[in-house]
Amino acid sequence: MKYISTRGQCDETTFTEAVATGLAPDGGLYLPKTLPDISGKLASWRGLSYPDLCFEFLKLFATDMLEDKLRAIVKDSYKKFSRKEVAPLSKLDDHLQVLELFHGPTLAFKDFALQLLGNLYEEQISRTGDAINVLGATSGDTGSAAIHGLLGKKGVRIFILYPQGRVSMLQERQMTTTAARNVYPIAIEGTFDDAQAMVKDAFGDAPLKAKYNLSAINSINLARILAQCVYYVWAYNQIDDAARERGVNFIVPTGNFGNVMAGWMASKMGLPVDGFRVATNQNDILCRLFNTGLYEISDVEPSVAPSMDIQVASNFERFLYYNVGQDHAKVREVMAEFKSKGKYQFDDFDRDTFSASRMDDGEINTTIEHVFAKYKYVADPHTACAFKDLDESKTNIVLGTAHPAKFPEVIEKALGRTPTAPSLEAIKHEPIVNYLLPAEGEALAEFLKEHAKGS
Numbered sequence: 001m002k003y004i005s006t007r008g009q010c011d012e013t014t015f016t017e018a019v020a021t022g023l024a025p026d027g028g029l030y031l032p033k034t035l036p037d038i039s040g041k042l043a044s045w046r047g048l049s050y051p052d053l054c055f056e057f058l059k060l061f062a063t064d065m066l067e068d069k070l071r072a073i074v075k076d077s078y079k080k081f082s083r084k085e086v087a088p089l090s091k092l093d094d095h096l097q098v099l100e101l102f103h104g105p106t107l108a109f110k111d112f113a114l115q116l117l118g119n120l121y122e123e124q125i126s127r128t129g130d131a132i133n134v135l136g137a138t139s140g141d142t143g144s145a146a147i148h149g150l151l152g153k154k155g156v157r158i159f160i161l162y163p164q165g166r167v168s169m170l171q172e173r174q175m176t177t178t179a180a181r182n183v184y185p186i187a188i189e190g191t192f193d194d195a196q197a198m199v200k201d202a203f204g205d206a207p208l209k210a211k212y213n214l215s216a217i218n219s220i221n222l223a224r225i226l227a228q229c230v231y232y233v234w235a236y237n238q239i240d241d242a243a244r245e246r247g248v249n250f251i252v253p254t255g256n257f258g259n260v261m262a263g264w265m266a267s268k269m270g271l272p273v274d275g276f277r278v279a280t281n282q283n284d285i286l287c288r289l290f291n292t293g294l295y296e297i298s299d300v301e302p303s304v305a306p307s308m309d310i311q312v313a314s315n316f317e318r319f320l321y322y323n324v325g326q327d328h329a330k331v332r333e334v335m336a337e338f339k340s341k342g343k344y345q346f347d348d349f350d351r352d353t354f355s356a357s358r359m360d361d362g363e364i365n366t367t368i369e370h371v372f373a374k375y376k377y378v379a380d381p382h383t384a385c386a387f388k389d390l391d392e393s394k395t396n397i398v399l400g401t402a403h404p405a406k407f408p409e410v411i412e413k414a415l416g417r418t419p420t421a422p423s424l425e426a427i428k429h430e431p432i433v434n435y436l437l438p439a440e441g442e443a444l445a446e447f448l449k450e451h452a453k454g455s
């Protein structure tokens, strides 16, 4: 299997290269050159455990890795999940199930991809001998999932910048109480934008980037998308025949379009899905896109579902590539116009498969109440966005993207009770170990000089 860039201006590459590189050298995103057809395999995959299914699926893509190595990596990646099913389904009624993707180490769906990516990095380093330093800024979930994916991995150090006093208490503790010696959580005296600007500057400093072999954590790595395809196949295989025969819709709380993109790719490989719902919060660039064809940037308004507070969806370019008939020149044209004007109007679009909805904070709050009143189910504020305008003639599978205990204040306000999770209780009293830096590029460069692993 070969991998190409959406922009078509760099060479085809292998799975391991595409994963190691992240962003393609021409600025595009990697995709498989052709998609395998999995429709004939679904039935035979039905009895497999989650890690076994993941191995069978990834084997189709990681064709330049030894199978035994891949099998071991996959097995290790899902062993820190607290439920034996890894991704259990919770049935609310005949038409509605929640696929719970929040039983990993940081209680959000990003663990599915980042636990795997951490192991793939470690394998790459053991092969090449080149140490890497992972650098990123976070406003919460991605940083903690990346830290937990990389902690203790040989040859990797991870530096995560976050705005001091502006991430939740639990998110900060997930990042700062790991006691792992290769993890450097850095509180910045500034905002998330300051932290992000510092990271951007460091990557823009070519000598610095080369000297420390700096690598980004972001949602565009190919391995993240492929790891996320697996739980769509898993969910489809777990439900009963009657539920499958009704036709399956996946409802996906969406920010950067990574999660729903993975599901849609699985359907392009032959997973029989009737529809995908893109469920956004008040930062609704994607909801507007699917409803009007206009893709237009706007300011981020902080919401109670902060992991979906995005301005542009970094994975959108992959979807675009397929939607313009795999025409690289057209992808470049659309992305260039979007970059210069801040918007693009599409005239035709895959509206049969996709629908979209949005929820503001007030609706999220009342939805958490209604879902609890009707099903005795506690939905976190991200997952809550999915419970809107569902087609009751179908089997609706809502992707549960975070554990409600990660957002105790929001749940407390809606339900008058505070959800808990053992892994969060355990860290509440652990001491915070972090570093404090002013919001200045030089301070970060100095810090890296002192702590990054030289190559």
Ligand SMILES: *Cc1c(COP(=O)(O)O)cnc(C)c1O
Pocket (backbone or CB within 6 Å): 108, 109, 110, 141, 142, 219, 253, 254, 255, 256, 257, 258, 259, 260, 307, 308, 382, 383, 401, 402
């Ligand atoms: C990241 C995240 C999302 C959004 O996922 P995308 O892949 O960016 O669309 C939704 N919910 C939670 C809890 C998240 O952490």
